[in-house]
Amino acid sequence: MIEQQAQKFLEAFQAKLPVAREKKLVFLLIGRTGVGKSSTVNALMGKQIAEVGDYEATTMGVESYESELDGIKFQVIDTPGLCDDIEEAERDQQYLDLMRSKITQIDSMWFVSPLNDTRVRSDEIQAIELISKAFGSKVWEHAIIIFTFANSVSAVKYPEALKKRTELIRKAIAKCEDVGLVVANEIPSLAVDTGSEITPDGEKWLGELFTKVFSRISERGTIPFFLAMADSLKSPQSGKKKSELDSTPYASAQASPQKPRIELTQEQKKEVKKRIDASIIPGLAIAGSGIGSVFGPAGAAIGGGIGAAIGLIAWLWD
Ligand SMILES: Nc1nc2c(ncn2[C@@H]2O[C@H](COP(=O)(O)OP(=O)(O)OP(=O)(O)O)[C@@H](O)[C@H]2O)c(=O)[nH]1
Ligand SMILES: [Mg+2]
Incomplete structure (x- = not known):
């Protein structure tokens, strides 16, 4: 039986399998420049997909990297310009159009922010609103919140920092049109540190990163x-x-x-x-x-x- x-x-x-092997996985990364978007995606895939910049912002505007892992095609879309201080509403519209034309579907979306920031910055809030506007509230179904530089917080403060930062970002997301707290509170968060195997609680973060991405990836992207x-x-x-x-x-x-x-x-x-x-x-x-x-x-x-x-x-x- x-x-x-x-x-x-x-x-x-x-x-x-036949359909699955033809699929190209699309990852959309959102976060300020230098927060560790590229390093984190490279760590998950185990290879250099996106360029990592040490001193200067390496990605301007909407940047897309194509790669392959065990025969499965990947597209990683980096959007640092999204979190730059956008001054004019006009630029907003331009960016929106650019993203809509370049991105037709999103299988996994990462909102990346350093754990040791104390508040949600205005440029991050702008980015959250813009993404929600560009792709609709459904885009959050495939989202995860990733806090980088986990070890910049002491082991004692770590659980509280993770909890507080998660709450604040979820609140910002909830404020977007048609989103709300019910949807925002479902978005998982985790902390990583590409400078170490473990987070301040002594746990290895790579397994958690895989698990959270997998648990939120689009239906078509799962297999x-x-x-x-x-x-x-x-x-x-x-x-x-x-x-x-x-x-x-x-x-x-x-x-x-x-x-x-x-x-x-x-x-x-x-x-x-x-x-x-x-x-x-x-x-x-x-x-x-x-x-x-x-x-x-x-x-x-x-x-x-x-x-x-x-x-x-x-x-x-x-
Ligand atoms: N210790 C430590 N260093 C990190 C972490 N994340 C990123 N870095 C370093 O910070 C620098 C910038 O990282 P990137 O991964 O290029 O950041 P990014 O968000 O992709 O930056 P842009 O593409 O320029 O927007 C690199 O020198 C990384 O090695 C982290 O979690 N811990
Ligand atoms: Mg990058």
Whole structure:
């Protein structure tokens, strides 16, 4: 029974692959210049997609970067000019038109701001309003709030800083036409620091970044993003149980299995599973056992990025 369910799940997943592999994922990054938009997107993808500028603003106007990860195409749109102090209403309209003509769809939107700022700046508020106006209130459904430079706040002040800053930005978003607090309060927030693996609470932030992006990405972007990230989430050894590793010939050399680039906690795994469930067969909520025996061999037989994704599902449900 469970195996039949798993088989159905696998077939539904595979049926979605041809369309998924053709999709180009569009990420829209909003935030003042130098706040770490490019560094954060590069950290998530594990490669240099957007240019990182050390001393000068590297991006002016609407800047778009195209890249590819495991066969999935990405477009990252950087909009620093959006947060520059725009003086005239005319420039607003121009920027709006420019964005609308360049961006036809958004799969994931990031609002990026340094954690150690104490208030929402006027240029940030302007940007929030402009984005909402350009793409409509629905754009916030795919949004996440990212606070950079997390370690500029002490461990003691960190939880409160994260909470307060999140509230303030959500409030600013809520004020936009047709948005409101109900929608704004659903927007997840997290803190990152590209200068370190961890945030002041001692947690690794990369897994949280992946999880939040994945939980908010557009419906059409879910499987493509999962395919692109599968190799980063699961190293060849990470899915194996310790007993399996011990019995392999070079057990001593493999005593500590290679870690995946992005590690997930149990909580994060649960959130990822929920999203996969909802996007493959809504309402099925597949039981754990049984998936491994169907997905494991199927993933190994296929190999490549898709095999890795199928293997990853087996591991997530293990
Ligand atoms: N320590 C630390 N440095 C960061 C962090 N985020 C960004 N930086 C550094 O800040 C500088 C600017 O980062 P970028 O990623 O280029 O910022 P950006 O928002 O893309 O900037 P523009 O494209 O110019 O608007 C670089 O030197 C980064 O290495 C962070 O979270 N922690
Ligand atoms: Mg940049």
